[in-house]
Amino acid sequence: MPHGLPRKIRIAFILQMVMASLAIVVAFYVVAILFKYSFIQNTLQEEAQHYWQLYDASPAQPPPNTYNLRGYLVEAGYSSLSLPPDLRELRPGFHDLEQQGQLVWVDRRQAGTLYLVFLRSQATRMALWFAVLPAMLTLLAIYGATWLTYRSSQRLVSPVAWLARQVGRWDPRRPDVTELAPELLPADVQGEARQLAQALHGLGERVQAHIARERNFTRHASHELRTPLTVIRMASDVMLAGDELPPRVARGLQRIQRAGRDMEAVVDAFLILAREPDVAPQSEWFQVCEVVHQEADNARLLLGDKPVVVEVDCLQQPMLYAPPRVLHVVLGNLLRNACHYTDRGRVRVTVDETQVVVSDTGIGMTPEILASAFEPFFRGVPERPHGTGLGLAIVRRLCERFGWRVELESVQDAGTTASIHFAPVRGDTQQVPGAVPPA
Numbered sequence: 212m213p214h215g216l217p218r219k220i221r222i223a224f225i226l227q228m229v230m231a232s233l234a235i236v237v238a239f240y241v242v243a244i245l246f247k248y249s250f251i252q253n254t255l256q257e258e259a260q261h262y263w264q265l266y267d268a269s270p271a272q273p274p275p276n277t278y279n280l281r282g283y284l285v286e287a288g289y290s291s292l293s294l295p296p297d298l299r300e301l302r303p304g305f306h307d308l309e310q311q312g313q314l315v316w317v318d319r320r321q322a323g324t325l326y327l328v329f330l331r332s333q334a335t336r337m338a339l340w341f342a343v344l345p346a347m348l349t350l351l352a353i354y355g356a357t358w359l360t361y362r363s364s365q366r367l368v369s370p371v372a373w374l375a376r377q378v379g380r381w382d383p384r385r386p387d388v389t390e391l392a393p394e395l396l397p398a399d400v401q402g403e404a405r406q407l408a409q410a411l412h413g414l415g416e417r418v419q420a421h422i423a424r425e426r427n428f429t430r431h432a433s434h435e436l437r438t439p440l441t442v443i444r445m446a447s448d449v450m451l452a453g454d455e456l457p458p459r460v461a462r463g464l465q466r467i468q469r470a471g472r473d474m475e476a477v478v479d480a481f482l483i484l485a486r487e488p489d490v491a492p493q494s495e496w497f498q499v500c501e502v503v504h505q506e507a508d509n510a511r512l513l514l515g516d517k518p519v520v521v522e523v524d525c526l527q528q529p530m531l532y533a534p535p536r537v538l539h540v541v542l543g544n545l546l547r548n549a550c551h552y553t554d555r556g557r558v559r560v561t562v563d564e565t566q567v568v569v570s571d572t573g574i575g576m577t578p579e580i581l582a583s584a585f586e587p588f589f590r591g592v593p594e595r596p597h598g599t600g601l602g603l604a605i606v607r608r609l610c611e612r613f614g615w616r617v618e619l620e621s622v623q624d625a626g627t628t629a630s631i632h633f634a635p636v637r638g639d640t641q642q643v644p645g646a647v648p649p650a
Contacts, residue, residue, distance in 0.1 A: 220368060224361045231353050251334050252305045255280075255316035255327045263320060274325065279333045286323035298326050307331075370404035373397065378411060388415030425485065436478045444471045469509055473543060476536035483537065484608055497535045499567065500525040503560050506539060510546040510558065519550065522559040529564050530648055531633060533613055541609055541617075544602035545569045545629045552592070552627070565635065570628040576621040584619055 258275060262282065265272040274282030283298065285291050291299045297311050303324075306315040314329040377391060391412035396405060447464045450456070456464075483492045500523075507523050514521070531538065542560075549558045549571040556572030574592070576584065583589045587604040603619075610617040614634040621627040635648075 220364055221361070224357055224364075228354060228357050231357075232350055235349055235353070251314050251329055252316065255305070255314070255329060256318075258282075258327055259316060259318040259325055262325060263318070263322075266322060270322070275327065279329060281328045283326040283328070284323055285326075287321065289323070291324075294326065298328070301326070370397070370401070371407075374404055374408055374411070381415075388412050388419070391415065428485075437475065440471050440475050440478070444468060447471070466512070469512070473509070473539070476539040476543070479534060479536045480540040480605070480609055483534065484605075484612060492534050492537075494533050495535065496530050496532050499529045499531050499538070500562055502535060502538045502542060503562055503567065506542040506546050507560060509543065510550050513547060513550050517550070517553075518555045519553050520557045521546075521550075522557055523562075524559060525562045527562060527564045529562065529633070532648075537609055537613065541606050541615075541631060542567065542569070544606050545631075548602060549573060549627070549629075556626075566630055566632045568628060568630045570626060572626045575623040575625050575627055576619075577623050581619060581621050 258280065262272070262275060274284045276282060283294050285294060297308055297313070298315060298317075301315060301317050303317045303319045306317065308315060309331070312331040314331060314334060316327045316329075318325045318327070374391075381387060388411070391408045393409055393412070396408055447468045451461065451464050451468075503523055503525070507521050511521050546558065546560070546569060549569055553571045553573035558569070558571045561568040561570070585603050585607045587601055589604075607617055609615075610631065616632040618630045618632070619627065620630075
């Protein structure tokens, strides 16, 4: 986990130490400079004032001459040639003679001029003891406190990091929650981390149970739903084989067969949607126009006596690699909608190399209705009794499942156009469910 919580905490502590170190180094550097130029200057001023007090009491008082401080006095009316050459031209005030390694305070009074010289080496040594050494000790104290805080934080975060690693190894489709069982949790996983682990363990078990139920339902539903449909189809085939069936009965049996085939297609489509996306459905190459003609025949029967004509225009003869019943469901829903909402005129299905277009001259849709047309249970014209509002939602889900793109265009009182764009095969021989072969 390259960007996990422990790494972020480690980076935060490192940045904290670096920033604190820089701040302390800069602060003590400033302190060292101030020590040299402010503390030493004040010290020399006080030494000069103290000397003049002693001089007023006794003019024979010699200038200061110690290990750190040297003093020179030029009394009024006397030449400054007795001074070292570097001090002769100095005016009253503080001077930093860097080349000579001296800090000089010149104090002029009526009795004469006093020169106090402090060696820079002594000032540097004192700054080391009073500024740099405390800075080093402070830095060491900060490093030690930061390290202890980091180790404590690492111990607090380690259960969460362990839990994140366990969850990160889960397969979303088959989460293995064994390691999060309460009896298998490490001893350091306590408090909120233990509660979270137990909650995830319970959630994972529920997900596993849900996946198992879904798989069992898909497996059993595939068998249980197909069995009665097969019986209905076979029974209708036997009845249609008779020689003396009245035309009305024959038409009814044919409608039963078509409804049974439609129901089988819907069951197959629902089972495909219920499976995992990475489970490839059973696909085959088939002629798109054959499916279009079959669904157009069903739509003509649905129209009854309506003054509406269903036309099929196959500009090309494309092949499609997919479950044929899926395209039956998609086209069947689009054609049923077109027939339900077209009171007169025509419904046309146009097929070319990569798409199927269903257009009608029906009542059309407003922009507001068109924006919600694919939502489940949405019905643009509730007063019309046809449908439950699931047809277009199923169409979109099936198209997304096979990489198709479905589009709707509509003008109110002028009609609606629905387009299904198929995905091309990637490569020369690769068979991708839902794709058409390359041109």
